[in-house]
Amino acid sequence: MSIQDRRERERARREKLIITAARELAEAEGWEAVTTRRLAERVEYSQPVLYSHFKGKDAIMTAVALEGFADLAAELRAARTAAPDATEALARISAAYVAFAERRPALYDAMFSQRVDLPFATPEAPAALHAGFDELAAAVGPHADGADPDLLTEAFWAALHGLVTLMRGGRLPRGQHERRLALLIACFTRGPAGSGHSL
Amino acid sequence: MSIQDRRERERARREKLIITAARELAEAEGWEAVTTRRLAERVEYSQPVLYSHFKGKDAIMTAVALEGFADLAAELRAARTAAPDATEALARISAAYVAFAERRPALYDAMFSQRVDLPFATPEAPAALHAGFDELAAAVGPHADGADPDLLTEAFWAALHGLVTLMRGGRLPRGQHERRLALLIACFTRGPAGSGHSL
DNA sequence: TTCTCGTTACTAGCATTGCTAGCGAAACGG
DNA sequence: CCGTTTCGCTAGCAATGCTAGTAACGAGAA
Known part of the structure; x- marks a missing residue:
């Protein structure tokens, strides 16, 4: 053998x-x-x-995307665990997310802007996907403040993704990026249901 | 002649x-x-x-996208002006945005997921683009609560866009969409800087 | 009316794409 | 040492975006 x-x-x-x-x-x-x-x-x-x-070119891109999810998860984890507290963790993981997308746009495209047949929001989703989501969830969760943490994580993830893709496509002015990201985080750090933390 | x-x-x-x-x-x-x-x-x-x-296929898609921006602006306007108050306006314009993207995915792709050379975040941007942004701004502005209204509008737009694209790509479970959207709106309706309105 | 000329839209073709059929050689099992 | 099976290659297909060159049409002058 x-x-x-x-x-x-x-x-x-x-x-x-x-x-x-x-x-x-x-x-x-x-x-x-x-x-x-x-x-x-x-x-x-x-x-x-x-x-x-591979079955075709698409399958190759899918394989590349899978690698990308693993990389992203690792970078998010590094950013999150290096933060001293929950507020800083969200800020750093957000910055890391954006930096990843900016630094490796083609990889990010394969992961998110491609019609790829991976199971995503199911238990059968690849481990790297769960790992990435879990990192985000770990950073978002502490600010949930009563709301469904997973749901809030999804919303925050979507917001980050929107920010990145619109900026990359030139739909958002790049100059204001830092302030815009800070504003977005500020909207989420007080939790969605009232008794807000301070900035 | x-x-x-x-x-x-x-x-x-x-x-x-x-x-x-x-x-x-x-x-x-x-x-x-x-x-x-x-x-x-x-x-x-x-x-x-x-x-x-047209110079090429891309130019045709750009032309289609431009039409799409006009349509979107009109639908957003209709949704916003039909609302009785500011809170409801944001909810309805958000729903209208998502509905547009869901109902006309190909058009939405041409508008946002295509490398298209239109000036976006500049004064030279086509009128339809400004119109759409202005509609969103009119709905988001009342909840700015001290923050830069344009910046907040951009962030909210990005969040909506992310929600739509991730859901369309199967990255977010469709079943929770309503709750997720409500959560996102809740994060923005209290403004980013503290003295929150009630839900 | 007839000739000329510019406009216009078509036929035909190019280079490149993703993908596949079929062959020839190399390597394995006896 | 031979038959078989696996394996990677050459060659080719249909479809793509785009373009060159041509034929026909119509407007204006003789």
Whole structure:
């Protein structure tokens, strides 16, 4: 069985190579530059090899997105756990989220702006997805103040996502970003139901 | 000059026809089904005619998006002006925004999820864009409570946008949408700086 | 009326895309 | 050492956005 094992190992290695190459190419020149031919050339295999690993180009992007969710979760965790208190935690995790999206726009696109068939809001969702959500939830939860923490996390996540995508598309002026983000956080840090904390 | 006039009129009419056909085709089958060939067939002209009106496919999508912004502004206005008070106005305009995006996903994509070269956050932005923003601002402003109203409007718009796009992409469970939206509004209706209104 | 000329829309084609069929070689099992 | 099976490649398909070159139409002059 050792031969089969080696083959599977090599195969897995090659699959990883494809995913990495796709991500790097996308981050360097955008997804529209990621064609199956260029990708194949980059991994030094022929085009059809890609299709023995992935069903199609979309599947490759999905795989890249999955890696991205893991990265994002890790960065969010680092930002959150480095904060001294709950208020600072929300501020830092928000900044980390925005920074991730700004620093790796192509990756963020694969994760969020792509019609990708991953189970998201279900228990079957990949672990990296849950990890990312849990990080946000851990930062948002302390400010829930009676409201449903998960629901509030979803709303906050959506707000961050909207901020990032609109800014990236030029729909929001970049200059005011810091103030806008602070304002958004201020809206959430007092909880949705009245007895507010102070700023 | 009347002949030239007629020609220009016919030309404008045809341009409108192209835009409408593109929108309808996109709304019926999605943008990936909108190819220049199918579009040309639909307007009963040959392919190159499209390029005598628009620089390329992207320009056609931009034109569709512009129409969309006008539509959205109108619907937002209707929702806002029908509300009895400021709190209700924000609730209704939010619902209208979400409803628009849900009812016309392809149009919404052209407006927001496309790399389109329109000036957005500048005075040169098309009137329809300003109109839409102004509607939101008129609904959000009364709840600013000391904060910069434009900035708060931008943040709220971003939140709505994030909610809509994440839900559409399956990233947020659809079942909780109403509660999530209400929660988001609750976060904004007390203004970002303390002396909160009641729910 | 007839000729000329500019406009206009079409036919045909290019390069590139994602994807697949079919072959040839290499490697494994006996 | 041979038969079989796996595997990756060459070549090609249909469809894409876009463009070059051409034929036809209509307006104005002779």
